[in-house]
Amino acid sequence: MGAIEKDLASKDSLSTLVRYENVTKRFGDIEVLKGVDLDIKPGEKVALIGPSGSGKTTIIRMLMTLEKPTSGVISMGGEPLWHKKSSSGKLVPADEKHLRRMRSDIGMVFQHFNLFPHMSILRNVTEAPIHVLGLSKEEARERAVDMLEKVGLGDKLDAYPEQLSGGQKQRVAIARAVVMRPKVMLFDEVTSALDPELVGEVLEVIKDLAKETDMAMILVTHEMDFARDVADRIVFLHDGQIEEQGTPQEVLENPSSERLQAFLSRFLRN
């Protein structure tokens, strides 16, 4: 617990939005993350790249509170995500109330969209603003229509998810997450489940969003050109550890580790 107390005491929380400290994760016998340290500043756009099974997705799933870290501390705005202070001042495992408070600053877009199939597109986007943020129906609708128009789906408000293409679904999913106005948005391989010809429209939407928003973004992706365009920093993961990180130029054009070179050459070859 020493590390947690130290983190709470640290005063640089304002310049750091998200902090991973020596975070590990095991699934049974498999150690997916072997001690990850990572800081993300407010508004920063970070791309996570690396081979399948390197632990990229697990990193953002833990921040979304979908997986619990095995050890280490993840904090958000200087406050531990998975722990909270009890009345006696000790750190105890977080309860649902604490998690919900922390989650209000985090949003996520999933590989398989996970739209709600029983709701219209508009309701997919207004449901959480109404029930979670407590907006009035009119306010929520205004916010949702505005966002859906931005992602090019202003004419699909009354359609249902099954009537949309994969690219359209993913754009709805982005709108659904953005209207919650989180401080950090997580993108989990958002184009991996799409037909190749639909990838572009989704990446365009994210690029535009990245340009005009002051939200931080963490993007797990296999699209190197996209990562170069959007990210301020690229982090290369290998076998549960951060192998190399830096600006897109540094990482993509001057990779120093052999593993990153091998990884990138596979992408260039394809």
Place this chain on the structure above:
Amino acid sequence: MTWDWNFAIEVFPEIAGAIWLVIGITLGAYIVSLVFGLALTFARRSSFKPLALATYGFIEFVRSTPPLVQLFFVFFALPSIGISFDKYTAGILTLGIHYSTYLSEVYRSGIEAVPKGQWEAAKAMNFSKMQTWFKVILPQALPPVIPMMGNYLLVLFKETPILMAIGVGEFLQEAQLIGAANFKYLEPITIVGLLFLLLSYPSALLINKLEKRSKRGFRSTKKAVKEMNEFEELKG
């Protein structure tokens, strides 16, 4: 508390004594339902449309009317047109035929799960219709539905108390007679409930296990495929 241990212990053997009768009736009816159910399945698939249609109607009718009334029909009404059975045969036939309609559904789902290619392959190898059914289709259709078939054995077992209505001395009938004679129903009926739990719960666990095993087999194949794909992806 009005529970009387001495009374319970005294009447327990009398009630439990019906166990062989109950098991006999259950197994007898189950065999009828297995065989007749298969016959219904074939008849339902017959290319002779009137037979297929009549079978369909029969299945729907028998499935959605109460076995108790069917029991009365077999035991009380059929003799008036010259067909009579003793109460045990009537009980076995009624329950057996009632649940044959359920088993025919089970068979059907198993048969429909066999890939079309198997029929085509059998045809290509010039198997006769009989050979195709008994050597190719059924050996593949039945194993996956064994847990479901086991389930109906239990359902059938739990339906046997209705036979008390025509005087078959199964558990509940015995308990009822004891209860009426002593004006004490709590102990005998509780014992009947316990006997059912004792006999059916372990069997239910066993079937559950069978079911899980067949599902796990399926899932691990899926997982293996996924892992293989990931491996391919890693290799680039």
Place this chain on the structure above:
Amino acid sequence: MMDVYVDIIPKILPGAIITIQLLVASSCLALVIAFIAGLGRVSRFAVVRSLTSVYVELFRGTSLLVQMFFIFFALPAFGFQFSPFLAGVTALGLNYGAYGSEIVRGAILAIPNGQTEASIALNMTRWQRMRLVILPQAIRMMLPGFGNTSIELLKGTSLVSLITLTDLTYKGLMVQNTNISYTFPVFIVLLIMYFVIALPLIFGVRKLEKNASKGVVKA
């Protein structure tokens, strides 16, 4: 020949009304119990899960008729005296509620995990996730199962004749008792009347099965 049926039907029709009342009342009870117990089975509290499991196993592991007899004949020993109708509704409701809870549980567990994850990511509370996202999809999947259970329940109502409630079956037996020559037609009429009551349920299930897959994520 025909006048036999003309004579029988009015005599047993009041029983059909009792049977339908039983069907409606115990279906409602079973539905409520099915949801309570079904949600209990997927509760995050182990105590709630085991309590509901015990209830479900108890009622699925014993016989409907035994449960009915227990409620009608044995519970008076504790001072609970049920009318035949109430005993019938209680036994039918508890028994088919236990079966129904399995349908509820199965449907809830069949909703893909991505739906829960998406609603966590939108910061919904547990209850909101259940109410807004999981249940609306799960209920659609439950409907055919509920329909089938209601047909089973209809068949189960005939057992109340054994605890002296004058339902359709009981009325039939009474007619048969007073006029032995009616034996064959009486039971034919009974079977057909039950089938007629079941018909709307059968068609309903057929329709629901066709619609069940709509509006649910294909996993």
